[in-house]
Amino acid sequence: MxxxxxxxxxxxxxxxxxxxxxxxxxxxxxxxxxxxxxxxxxxxxxxxxxxxxxxxxxxxxxxxxxxxxxxxxxxxxxxxxxxxxxxxxxxxxxxxxxxxxxxxxxxxxxxxPLVALWASEASIYGRFGFGPGTYGTTVEIDARRPLALRIAPDPRPLRLVDPEAAPEVLGPYFEGTRAHRAGRLARTRDWWREEWLLEKDEEDEEFSPARVVALGEPLAGYAIYRTKPGDAASQAGGQVRVDELEADSPRVAAALWAYLAGIDLTDRVRAWGRPLDDPLPLFAQDRDQVRVTEEFPALWVRLVDVRAALAARSWAAPVDVVLAVRDARLPANDGTFRLTASPDGFSYAPAAQAPDLSLEVRDLASAFLGAVTVHALVAAGLVVEHTPGAAPMLDAALSVGSLPHTADAF
CATH class of the missing domain: 3.40.630.30 (Gcn5-related N-acetyltransferase (GNAT))
Incomplete structure (x- = not known):
């Protein structure tokens, strides 16, 4: 109260x-x-x-x-x-x-129809209907030797971009990635400058100003990174911190990672917030050199208007299921609804039939962008499948190409 x-x-x-x-x-x-x-x-x-x-x-x-x-x-x-x-x-x-x-x-x-946040305490926001909508990983590269790769890097030359010009150079390219990956926030020029390209890192002032390296003309990929000198007393080498890396192809990504791992006077590359389907761990020759050290929920999503949110996304395959959705905070979302959708149409309306699936709105939020499958939620005991085959049918419809990914923390 x-x-x-x-x-x-x-x-x-x-x-x-x-x-x-x-x-x-x-x-x-x-x-x-x-x-x-x-x-x-x-x-x-x-x-x-x-x-x-x-x-x-x-x-x-x-x-x-x-x-x-x-x-x-x-x-x-x-x-x-x-x-x-x-x-x-x-x-x-x-x-x-x-x-x-x-x-x-x-x-x-x-x-x-949506609200999102980064949870400082994950235990708090589930009770308000938020579920993890994207996940991230932390990747570390041992850069004491050249990065060994199973594929040939893109041979086109790399160039450094003046951070002052970076919003205009990188902005249209990043905007294009949003059509292929869900979970990405539109960025204004001020957001680029204030969140990605600040002169001084506020969390660790030992890091250099933001650097930007780009490949291709027109642009085929880029990385935003900072460097930190080594510590002679502890014999620790310098560090490269990768804040963002985007690439058109695995070969472009390989060229950018090879560049980052080859920066002089550094022996470690650390990239936080990489997507779960980042190809780097797959095309690395030596998995002892490239390690995924952490996996975590990133952007938490709340479906404020379930129908409007579902209507706005695409559907990869036909689905016809009755969902019993539990939402203790927003009564308009709570109830039994028939979802009928396909690549060509969509309907979501109250239903009198028995449900095929019962789930909480927070779990529907996790499945909404494609971060979690309904089958996994059933296996975890969070979703009840009353009709055999309903979960895989809904998963096929919710299927996405690239997994959702968010690097914009706020």
Whole structure:
């Protein structure tokens, strides 16, 4: 239950600094003035929801006005939830629940069928109907020797791109990837500059400014990376941190990885947030040299309007199933519905028949972009298959080429 004295309303721009002070308190942060100014600029363009106990701001949540790519090359309005903060004096009093409820209402008003976030605590957001919509991996390369490959790298020359010009050079190329991979956020010029190409890395100032290497004309692939010098005292070599790598083909990717692993005075390449179907581990000659060290849920997705979300994606094969969807937060999504879809048509309407599959809205969200199969959810005991064959039929319809992938953390 909400505390009776707590009310939820917009946070005006004049109170952004106050909202940030609450967020820094909750996340135990004390950023410098440059990072504070950047956060203020980001929040000025966001939806801002506050929980007020009288005049005191005791809760805050912001949402970026994102658009997310969905299977089939389309995109949907998808606010990106961030800076979610509840004052330590008001925990377990319904403040977070009230802010999420307010956000869902705003989404309905704005016609946004989805909400997404990166979860600081994964155990929290499942109860609000969020499920992992994309997954990522961390890959490390032992760069003390040349990268051994099973395929020949693309022979075209590489070139360094001035970071000042990078949004114009890379932006159209990245936008093209969104038609082939679901889960990608549209990027503005400011987002490129403020999130990808900052002069100074805010988490580790030992890293160099962002570097950009590109291959092909017209562009066939690129990598954004930073370098860090070694430590003579510990005899640790320098490091290359790969923030993003996109390529038209495995050979282009091989050329970029070989370049990154061959940078002088470094002995390790680390790439966080790579897609699960990244071809690098497959075309590496020596898997002791290229290791996947971590796999994790990345972007969490919430279907605010199940029908509108399903209608916006493509369907790889015909499907006709009755779904019993459980949604404790949004009654319009809760119930039994017949889903009839194919590459040529779509229908999703209330049904009186017995369900073929029973599932929670959070698990439907995980399957929506193609990150998780319904069969896997059945095997995990999270989805009940009442009609044999219903899960593989729905999986065939939900099938995607490239797995969904998100590298834009927020």
């Amino acid at each position: 909400n505390a009776p004295s707590v009310q939820f309303r917009d946070v005006p721009e004049s109170e952004i600094a106050r909202a940030l002070a609450l967020a820094y308190l909750v996340f135990h942060e004390n950023p410098g003035s440059a990072q504070r100014r950047r956060h203020e600029k980001l929040l000025a363009g966001c939806l801002r929801i506050g929980a007020y106990d009288g005049a005191e701001l005791v809760g805050f949540a912001a949402a970026h006005p994102f658009a997310l790519s969905v299977p089939g090359g389309g995109e949907l309005s998808c606010p990106g939830l961030t800076f979610v903060s509840v004052a330590p004096t008001h925990r377990r009093r319904g403040v977070l629940t009230g802010m999420i409820r307010e956000l869902f209402a705003r989404c309905a008003d704005q016609g946004a």
